[in-house]
């Protein structure tokens with residue numbers, strides 16, 4: 001009996017030692033990998049900034065139609081470390097922004113030393129382009145000197161554009177679509193179709209401006 005107990009205790013002890021050994025070996029293996037894996041956790045956030053967030057909310061045209069320049073002025077406080085917006089205001093770290101809406105990208109202040117990322121970008125400051133720019137300057141013009149992370153709120157971006165519009169003007173505001181039109185919707189009655197066509201015609205001009213953006 002005593003012998004048997006000893007044998008059992010022996011095995012229990014032995015397997016304990018083996019388990020301990022395995023644990024320490026495996027933990028060493030996993031620790032060896034550790035310093036390499038979590039090096040760039042920030043990229044996930046960048047991906048989210050670029051992601052489809054904008055698709056979820058109201059369209060840019062709607063935000064511009066319902067926005068508020070006074071709220072934009074408050075948000076513009078974030079820009080004032082680098083920008084003036086008054087007519088004839090001085091260039092600072094960034095160029096003066098009076099009347100920049102609708103102007104060619106990166107050319108508006110001839111005396112300002114733009115980065116080539118911006119001055120060679122091409123296109124004009126349409127509402128859509130400014131919206132992308134303010135979402136993430138670096139995503140819009142990789143290598144830009146505007147070291148500003150971006151405004152994640154679509155409302156803030158629209159309101160700031162209305163404030164810019166009030167300071168030097170800009171292109172006509174895009175007309176918000178009443179409803180997304182289903183393509184080739186045969187079920188629509190004639191009256192509805194006519195109304196849709198009328199809206200489409202009215203939208204034509206504003207949409208031309210909005211779709212100029214080079215991609």
Ligand code: HEC
Nearest residue numbers: 079082093094105106107108114115118144145146147148
């Ligand atoms: C840290 C300084 C800084 C901040 C903060 C900043 N900007 Fe800029 N901004 C710049 C610089 C520098 C440039 C020129 C970028 C280049 O040449 O690449 C620029 C360029 C621009 C341009 C393009 C001007 C042109 O003539 O084409 C716009 C529009 C603009 N900024 C708007 C804003 C708005 C709106 C904000 C606030 C939400 C803001 N910026 C915040 C530094 C800043």
